Amino acid sequence: MNLTQIVWNAVSILGDEQVAEPRAKASHQEAVVRAYRQLSAQLRAQGLSEVADRFTYRAQVCQRRVYLHRFRLAQFLGSLLLDLVSGHGFKPGRSFLTYVFVILAFAGAFFAISTGILGIGGHEAINSPISALVFSVTSFHGRGFFTGGGLALDDPITILAACEAIMGLFIEITFIATFTQRFFVR
Numbered sequence: 001m002n003l004t005q006i007v008w009n010a011v012s013i014l015g016d017e018q019v020a021e022p023r024a025k026a027s028h029q030e031a032v033v034r035a036y037r038q039l040s041a042q043l044r045a046q047g048l049s050e051v052a053d054r055f056t057y058r059a060q061v062c063q064r065r066v067y068l069h070r071f072r073l074a075q076f077l078g079s080l081l082l083d084l085v086s087g088h089g090f091k092p093g094r095s096f097l098t099y100v101f102v103i104l105a106f107a108g109a110f111f112a113i114s115t116g117i118l119g120i121g122g123h124e125a126i127n128s129p130i131s132a133l134v135f136s137v138t139s140f141h142g143r144g145f146f147t148g149g150g151l152a153l154d155d156p157i158t159i160l161a162a163c164e165a166i167m168g169l170f171i172e173i174t175f176i177a178t179f180t181q182r183f184f185v186r
Helices: 015-019 026-045 049-069 073-089 092-114 129-140 156-185
Strands: none
Touching (some): 026 049, 049 073, 073 156, 092 156
């Protein structure tokens, strides 16, 4: 069947998904996922990769519901997190927004802790919003411990920097995977 003649911009979801209730059986939800994946494969085979990407993304969203129905909570939460961070690789702008949000949130926390706003005692290591932002960026990329600020390992700022470094590692991995998939796999 020639799928190039259809105006795909008008199709946001398949009829299979429209008919399925949110609480439908997992087997019906799996059929919806298969329908999206089959359509996506055919669209890609006919050179409609951008349209196929939209339906592959919908398949991922529907697959997350299957995980929930089957009580596979780890897979459900992993899928949800990947969707929020990068849209399963189909929405790379989310990675950038996540990066900016995390940097600003941790910068605010570093500044609040450092100035004693949170009642955790002030520090001279971070004495301005700019220094908090720079410390957040270096912590995100795993270099916050080497700033020479003389912070102890059990200091609240150091602990927060370690948390940001872990989040940064995850976000960097999803960012790299997103762009690798986007530019080299398809």
